[in-house]
Amino acid sequence: MMSDFVQKVLEIVQKIPKGKVTTYREVARALGVPKGWRAVGQALSRNPHPVIVPCHRVIRSDGRLGGYKLGIRKKIQLLTSEGIEVRNGRINLKKFGFRFHNG
DNA sequence: TCATTGGCTATCA
DNA sequence: CTGATAGCCAATG
Numbered sequence: 001m002m003s004d005f006v007q008k009v010l011e012i013v014q015k016i017p018k019g020k021v022t023t024y025r026e027v028a029r030a031l032g033v034p035k036g037w038r039a040v041g042q043a044l045s046r047n048p049h050p051v052i053v054p055c056h057r058v059i060r061s062d063g064r065l066g067g068y069k070l071g072i073r074k075k076i077q078l079l080t081s082e083g084i085e086v087r088n089g090r091i092n093l094k095k096f097g098f099r100f101h102n103g
Numbered sequence: 104t105c106a107t108t109g110g111c112t113a114t115c116a
Numbered sequence: 117c118t119g120a121t122a123g124c125c126a127a128t129g
Contacts, residue, residue, distance in 0.1 A: 023111090039124085
């Protein structure tokens with residue numbers, strides 16, 4: 001069983017449109033916990049819900065991919081497969097960065 | 104309950 | 117940009 005926090009994280013991550021990516025910070029903010037990025041990453045790592053939740057569309061705020069439960073390599077492969085340009089293991093948030101909240 | 108960990112973020116050098 | 121430090125949140129042992 002998962003806590004409400006995790007449950008919410010999954011729902012938000014699922015809302016990430018294909019071809020775009022978001023950051024742990026944005027997800028945390030969407031949850032109502034702007035300072036819960038740590039918990040977001042923890043929730044995803046502790047709750048392997050691939051297929052159901054496109055966790056690969058969540059990257060770090062500095063533009064890097066961060067990590068992936070199935071392997072960073074897989075993350076890059078999935079992102080690139082969606083049309084996202086991954087340069088040197090990094091992504092241009094200015095171009096693919098998606099925000100739940102306007103602004 | 105306390106200590107540790109984790110797919111992090113922001114600041115300083 | 118890289119490396120190191122401090123900080124905050126939740127789950128696990």
